[in-house]
Amino acid sequence: MPTVLFTHQSSLNHQTPAGHPEQIARIEHINAALNAPQFAALDRRDAPNCDDTDILLCHPQAHLDAITNAEPASGTVALDGDTHMSPGSTTAARHAVGGCVAAVDAVLSGDANNAFVSCRPPGHHAEQTTPMGFCLFGTAAIAAKHALERHGLSRVAVVDFDVHHGNGTQALLWDEPRSLFITSHQNPLWPGTGMPGETGASNNVQNWPLPPHSDGRLMRATYEAEIFPALRHFKPELLIISAGFDAHADDPLAQLNWATEDFAWLTRELCGIARECCDGKVVSTLEGGYDLNALAASVAAHVQVLMESAA
Template sequence: MTTALFTHPDCMQHITPSGHPEQVARLEHIYGALSAPQFQALDRREATLASDEDLTLCHPQSHIDAIAAAEPETGAVPLDGDTWMSSGSMQAARRAAGACIAAVDAVLDEEVGNAFVACRPPGHHAEQSTPMGFCLFGNAAIAAKHALERHGLSRVAVVDFDVHHGNGTQALLWDEPRSYFISSHQNPLWPGTGMAEDTGVSGNIHNLPLPPHSDGRLMRATYEAEAFPALERFKPELLIISAGFDAHAADPLAQLNWTTDDFAWITGRLCDLADTHCGGRIVSTLEGGYDLNALAASVAAHVSVLMERAG
């Protein structure tokens, strides 16, 4: 089996102002990295468009309508101090969510061994009715609900190793006992959520705050001590990864000191767990990562491991 890569040119049409960290160049650098010869075996697929029915797995129709109404005919407009929309943003956001749904379908239907979604805007900060943190819709949470509601799975885990807490995914899965959400993140750091005592309605939320200036050694020890045992107990039938690469030491928005090798390590260990409990079934979706060179190298390392383990 192979690794599927889901993306679409529409995701380049979500335009943010000059100097904004969540920029088109992120995908350009990822595409460049994944054009290397070792990635020729990727099963490259076009991201589909999420319908309103898809998005309402996690968001009320009023939120979808508000996002659509905010899209300008030209230029870019702010939804808040960080989150912007341009004339192509709604289409791009539907592609990002739709790609996660299509990736779940491809993995669960055993067309591919695992999948990586290289789309933007990201999703893990979007709450039920609140776009924030560069995010419009909760892509990973929508994918999890799709697997639960439409494929009939009983247990889906979402692991978020972005440097920022996945407050949106936490909010969207807070009262969903068939899910288990783990977020490792720098604390203190925006958005200021993700305390260890936040455990969800049924103990299905597991936050792993990490102190500024800590490195991959603490991350590895924390995952081995807390995250992996929790996932072993939960026994997921599908593992979704919110793959943010802004914990890299070079990233300008935070102060964790992970290396490219750390991203390869955590990917491999998550593959180990997926092999044990869910036939290797993993869907990974891009979240943060704002130093362009570090992002490209880290994505390449992440996807390389997924490809090695897809068989």
């Protein structure tokens, strides 16, 4: 059964100011990489527009209204120093959410073994009422709540390997005892959250900070000693991956020194645990990654492993 790739043209309409790292070219480079012949077997689908009720699984109506009303008629508007909107941004963000919801539906229905959602803007920094860090809606957390509330799952794990702490996902799942949120990230680094003492209302959050200039060897050791055993103990019925590729050594926004093969290794190991615990059910959604060539190569490696695991 092929891996499903969810994308949408609207990702190319979400504009940020010139020089902004979260740019349209990110998706263009990913699209070019995934159009290579070795990805011909991907089941390519349009990410649908989400319903308001999807967003409201994690955000209040006031947040949805604020984002909708903030979209400018032309140009770009800054919601904070990092997070911008343009005409089309709300639509892009809604398709990113819709892609994650549809990916969960496809995987849990048996229509696909796993799926990758290649949409922007990313989502893991958006808190209940606060867009931040390039993010408007908490896509991974919404996917987890959709699986729990609408598919009746009892245990959903979210693993976030973006170089920046997923403060939004942590906040949105903090009070959700049926979820396990595990994140590795550089510390110190923006947003400054993600300390080991932040454990969630039901000990359902695990933070594993990694020091600047550490490489894939420390990452692999941390995952093997701490994160993989925690996942196996939790026995998720679905694994959601917040797939940020900005821990790559070439990325301009951080100082971890992972190689492309480190992302392939981590994906392979996570898919193996998913096979042990939940018949390989994995939904991965794009987060960060801001060196365009490193991003494209790392996403290609990630998706290649997903395809191998789905075969």
